Amino acid sequence: xxxxxxxxxxxxxxxxxxxxxxxxxxxxxxxxxxxxxxxxxxxxxxxxxxxxxxxxxxxxxxxxxxxxxxxxxxxxxxxxxxxxxxxxxxxxxxxxxxxxxxxxxxxxxxxxxxxxxxxxxxxxxxxxxxxxxxxxxxxxxxxxxxxxxxxxxxxxxxxxxxxxxxxxxxxxxxxxxxxxxxxxxxxxxxxxxxxxxxxxxxxxx
Amino acid sequence: xxxxxxxxxxxxxxxxxxxxxxxxxxxxxxxxxxxxxxxxxxxxxxxxxxxxxxxxxxxxxxxxxxxxxxxxxxxxxxxxxxxxxxxxxxxxxxxxxxxxxxxxxxxxxxxxxxxxxxxxxxxxxxxxxxxxxxxxxxxxxxxxxxxxxxxxxxxxxxxxxxxxxxxxxxxxxxxxxxxxxxxxxxxxxxxxxxxxxxxxxxxxxxxxxxxxxxxxxxxxxxxxxxxxxxxxxxxxxxxxxxxxxxxxxxxxxxxxxxxxxxxxxxxxxxxxxxxxxxxxxxxxxxxxxxxxxxxxxxxxxxxxxxxxxxxxxxxxxxxxxxxxxxxxxxxxxxxxxxxxxxxxxxxxxxxxxxxxxxxxxxxxxxxxxxxxxxxxxxxxxxxxxxxxxxxxxxxxxxxxxxxxxxxxxxxxxxxxxxxxxxxxxxxxxxxxxxxxxxxxxxxxxxxxxxxxxxxxxxxxxxxxxxxxxxxxxxxxxxxxxxxxxxxxxxxxxxxxxxxxxxxxxxxxxxxxxxxxxxxxxxxxxxxxxxxxxxxxxxxxxxxxxxxxxxxxxxxxxxxxxxxxxxxxxxxxxxxxxxxxxxxxxxxxxxx
Numbered sequence: 001x002x003x004x005x006x007x008x009x010x011x012x013x014x015x016x017x018x019x020x021x022x023x024x025x026x027x028x029x030x031x032x033x034x035x036x037x038x039x040x041x042x043x044x045x046x047x048x049x050x051x052x053x054x055x056x057x058x059x060x061x062x063x064x065x066x067x068x069x070x071x072x073x074x075x076x077x078x079x080x081x082x083x084x085x086x087x088x089x090x091x092x093x094x095x096x097x098x099x100x101x102x103x104x105x106x107x108x109x110x111x112x113x114x115x116x117x118x119x120x121x122x123x124x125x126x127x128x129x130x131x132x133x134x135x136x137x138x139x140x141x142x143x144x145x146x147x148x149x150x151x152x153x154x155x156x157x158x159x160x161x162x163x164x165x166x167x168x169x170x171x172x173x174x175x176x177x178x179x180x181x182x183x184x185x186x187x188x189x190x191x192x193x194x195x196x197x198x199x200x201x202x203x204x205x
Numbered sequence: 206x207x208x209x210x211x212x213x214x215x216x217x218x219x220x221x222x223x224x225x226x227x228x229x230x231x232x233x234x235x236x237x238x239x240x241x242x243x244x245x246x247x248x249x250x251x252x253x254x255x256x257x258x259x260x261x262x263x264x265x266x267x268x269x270x271x272x273x274x275x276x277x278x279x280x281x282x283x284x285x286x287x288x289x290x291x292x293x294x295x296x297x298x299x300x301x302x303x304x305x306x307x308x309x310x311x312x313x314x315x316x317x318x319x320x321x322x323x324x325x326x327x328x329x330x331x332x333x334x335x336x337x338x339x340x341x342x343x344x345x346x347x348x349x350x351x352x353x354x355x356x357x358x359x360x361x362x363x364x365x366x367x368x369x370x371x372x373x374x375x376x377x378x379x380x381x382x383x384x385x386x387x388x389x390x391x392x393x394x395x396x397x398x399x400x401x402x403x404x405x406x407x408x409x410x411x412x413x414x415x416x417x418x419x420x421x422x423x424x425x426x427x428x429x430x431x432x433x434x435x436x437x438x439x440x441x442x443x444x445x446x447x448x449x450x451x452x453x454x455x456x457x458x459x460x461x462x463x464x465x466x467x468x469x470x471x472x473x474x475x476x477x478x479x480x481x482x483x484x485x486x487x488x489x490x491x492x493x494x495x496x497x498x499x500x501x502x503x504x505x506x507x508x509x510x511x512x513x514x515x516x517x518x519x520x521x522x523x524x525x526x527x528x529x530x531x532x533x534x535x536x537x538x539x540x541x542x543x544x545x546x547x548x549x550x551x552x553x554x555x556x557x558x559x560x561x562x563x564x565x566x567x568x569x570x571x572x573x574x575x576x577x578x579x580x581x582x583x584x585x586x587x588x589x590x591x592x593x594x595x596x597x598x599x600x601x602x603x604x605x606x607x608x609x610x611x612x613x614x615x616x617x618x619x620x621x622x623x624x625x626x627x628x629x630x631x632x633x634x635x636x637x638x639x640x641x642x643x644x645x646x647x648x649x650x651x652x653x654x655x656x657x658x659x660x661x662x663x664x665x666x667x668x669x670x671x672x673x674x675x676x677x678x679x680x681x682x683x684x685x686x687x688x689x690x691x692x693x694x695x696x697x698x699x700x701x702x703x704x705x706x707x708x709x710x711x712x713x714x715x716x717x718x719x720x721x722x723x724x725x726x727x728x729x730x731x732x733x734x735x736x737x738x739x740x741x742x743x744x745x746x747x748x749x750x751x752x753x754x755x756x757x758x759x760x761x762x763x764x765x766x767x768x769x770x771x772x773x774x775x776x777x778x779x780x781x782x783x784x785x786x787x788x789x790x791x792x793x794x795x796x
Contacts, residue, residue: 010515011765023409024409025412025413027405027413032405035405040393043431046436061472135452141454145443149442
């Protein structure tokens, strides 16, 4: 259903020329949870976009002292890319009704994500030990804020992941899990994208 | 109205849409407390919003007592005055108006008006309310902590908001920011529900352009809120970090008591941009649902289709879009490049075009209508006048050269109270008088309603019209007391006394409204299912109040738009949206 086509209609004439739209008025041919996730990801995007704009604005201030980029951040990025690939594998396996492969994909994806979060905490520890406190410079504060918010979103994703694997362990059939796996995969891909943007920003600054 | 009303859409088969997997409550707790039914959640939202709104009302009395009768009350000093101002503003804008329009009316009306059984994510909808309640409780707790609530002003501008000397610096500001962050998390849960329900869960035949304008208003306002609240969320978290762990997102280098503070080169202006990127759309988050509700109520009570439905939809969407590119008109006095000032003044004036279009269309809907002077209609007409007044003073203030001298005066207070205080509240009253019969099965008392309307309408004008004058003569806003100021005439003090007395009278008169609601639940005249002879789906439910699942065994099928009033050639002066074309009685005796 084209939105433009829809909003130029004259409902007072009620010509009933689009019976398809009338019989199925849903705006998207998608499950509601997929639409809900996409709307939520728009909200998440706004949060990170605003932070990135604020970051770029503050970079121009004379007092800005860029932070070092510990090599562990590269390793963490690899872990997150790996978890995203694992979720993609789980999603493809769910589509093929392959429970074993889906299970492996979900397990690997979850473990790599936990590894990513542990790695982020390790980086924090390392930077604090080197004296890069949040209150020492705004660049430091932005680094901790961006990574914390991204980590909080990953933790939220892990809650959804946990509910999904719990159902799987309790014997839910693949058909019941397919949608959840798809939602997790979309979410992981999106948070990977956000991380790559944030990491890129840290690198160029 | 076209004769095409009786058309080929009668081929629509019975509703077979995929139904929401309804949660069925089995105990008192899950039915009335931790309920997942949008109607119960709506009442919970509304009750909480009105309760905290009454606190905001009392705070306005305390504020006005100081302005009208300076230094007469020992329990009001400069600190408490600023705390009253701050808490009044934040409570009214966020915790009352936003919560009531979106959480209250949104939850009650969206599923019913689009023909859905419930919201699409009922569990998350329930969580939304409880997170909102926790946010309200945290905000309220700030009245009882050492130092009291924050007195930073409702805009919470740094560095003042988190600097020593500002009331509530100890705990008040922390609780305010935590409360706001929680409010936004809770709202996001609810907002996702409203948007996805409108997009995906409309019943068969309910195309977007057959939706009542109330749904369009709430839907667009929710999208605005989902895009605008993140700015407040980000600003709130950054300021919390500035206050709690000493970061300098917003805190510049400062010297206090001769000592250089540890803060360094933060940007207070960054906060202002973030705040107003949220703050201006917030005006329309409140106004757009009000626009929608007024459109529907006017049409029902004038027995006439809304004039220019398509234009009304487009105007709502256009106003929503434009509201994101006008925010810096709140910051003219903060200083900006003149070209930016020109840009924001221009966009501000442009937004008046779709807004004026709506006003014209409301008036043209009334033109030659069969106007029923019911209480909801009275409040709607009052809204049109009030919004017009507030909107026109907004055009003055949108111009940089006029805004700068008026910005810090009572003129601005009068302007924004007319346009986003009184005007939306008048719509809330109209909506309550209009939909109370559906929610309770009983009518509100007409006599008490008349009393409530006239004292509120005339009273608010007696409060805010003189306030414009005070602004013109230079009475500043935000001042605890102005004392003997040479350029302000003594009559300003007399006028302030008058305004304060009117505030107390109008405020106390609201008790009549509350008593009317409480008494009418038990003693009101039975309303029947559709006392206003309205066309929209919420009036066509099998039971009143609507039961769990909203509609009976089958979802309704929609055959036409929401404004089929006084259709030529049809016997009744309204045709419900779900009445099959074959069932419409023709005045010539045919079917």
